[in-house]
Amino acid sequence: MKQLRCSKPGAFEYQQVDTPGLKEGFALIKVLQVGICGTDLHAFDGTQPYFSYPRVLGHEIAGEVVKIADQSEIKEGDLIAVIPYFNCKACIACRRGKSNCCEKISVFGVHENGGMQEYIQVPVSSIVKKEGLNLDQLALSEPLAIGLHAVKRSKIQHGDWVLVVGAGPIGMGIMEFARVRGAKVIMMDVNESRLQACKERFGAEFLVNALEEPSEKIAELTRGDFCTTVFDATGNLKAINGSLNYVSHGGEYILVGLQKENFSFKHPDFHKRETTLMSSRNATREDFHEVMETLLEGRIQAEKFITHRIRFDQVGTDFDSLIDPQNQVIKAMIDF
Known part of the structure; x- marks a missing residue:
């Protein structure tokens, strides 16, 4: 599969890597859309805290479940969003229901490789879905959840x-x-x-x-x-x-x-x-569900946020254009 890696500030490179296997408690996701956010822009220009290179960026993810070991609420073929803040479930914050600020938090696309690749493997506990939402709405659930939180x-x-x-x-x-x-x-x-x-x-x-x-x-x-x-x-x-x-x-x-x-x-x-x-840091599963309900009801319209689209195979060469103030980018979406 193809993967896009930020090798150092200001530099992207594509590479071919093996498609992830399926670990217990995880699901294999085909990435269909990734939103580009400030974290990605700061990582690209070298000003993002808690960051090391090389890194696969991207944590505003909409995708399709390809494989999942234990099908219950989440099933193969489901369109889903990813809650990209992987937590330990054991620290004081997690025990008090504040998984968004876990002591050992690992954020997808920041502390570990993220969504700018054709397939990803994520914990089933980090998958969230809502019937009736389109890919734009699913990918925007993460940044909107931050605002809601x-x-x-x-x-x-x-x-x-x-x-x-x-x-x-x-x-x-x-x-x-x-x-x-x-x-x-x-x-x-x-x-x-x-x-x-x-x-x-x-x-x-x-x-x-x-x-x-x-x-x-x-x-x-x-x-x-x-x-x-x-x-x-x-x-x-x-x-x-x-x-x-x-x-x-x-x-x-x-x-x-x-x-x-x-x-x-x-x-x-x-x-x-x-x-x-x-x-206010990140968001919780409850925030994601509330955002998705708000989007489904039409009280907030996802399309108002999106100003630009770019193909996955163009990101490596055209990412600079998304930083240029003259292009007046608000939210850009990567389509796979």
């Missing part, structure tokens, strides 16, 4: 002002699930085309360019209250450090994006708000 970490109430910093696919997913909960969502970014995409594709009402006096504009929108929940979906250090200024008194600040360096706040500014600070 972040929203579920919050205490958003109907009518709250919420700020999402970073208008990429994760930020857009956070926006959509916050709006499902009745929040008034402000989208902020330095990229005007991303903000306009939020408006044109999703009907976002409140847009703020971070380069144009954002504090004044947010204060005006919220009548001086600022935002009871602020999400960072950038992973940008300057954005992380600066966005505390937009949190209301008594509010919460949730870090979804990942940054290698230390971040810092002025303690009096943090303390006077009695700010709740938390992170």
Whole structure:
């Protein structure tokens, strides 16, 4: 089978490898579609934490079950998504139902080889399906589950002002699930085309360019209250450090994006708000099921996120085009 490997930052190479066998407790999956996410882009440009080379990228996966030893809920021929966070099931986090932040977590396409290959072998416990979903919806279940998990970490109430910093696919997913909960969502970014995409594709009402006096504009929108929940979906250090200024008194600040360096706040500014600070990592099986139900009901439309498609045999040579800001990529899908 053909496999695409990121051999070092900025370099891909195709190679022929053996198709995986079938281990007990695992299933063999024919990969049909893989979404390209920020993790893949950061790995390609050498800025992804917890990463080593060479590595097969890709963890937003839709595929077909080819072989499975014990057919029960999951059967051969099923179209499925993969929960790509493989956990130990024994550590304190797993025992408390927080498998998304397992002490020994291994993320597909990050800590071990991922989905940019024709066949993969994954634990049956990491497979999730929902009858009636198409490949786009299945592949988008993972990034949308990250957005949903972040929203579920919050205490958003109907009518709250919420700020999402970073208008990429994760930020857009956070926006959509916050709006499902009745929040008034402000989208902020330095990229005007991303903000306009939020408006044109999703009907976002409140847009703020971070380069144009954002504090004044947010204060005006919220009548001086600022935002009871602020999400960072950038992973940008300057954005992380600066966005505390937009949190209301008594509010919460949730870090979804990942940054290698230390971040810092002025303690009096943090303390006077009695700010709740938390992170949101990955997602749980329950999040995946809720996302899939939301997609099936049409409350969120997968097609609004996808702007580009690329064939698997083109990724090695054309991946650079997906990074080029002029191409205005929001979410690109690899078709096999």
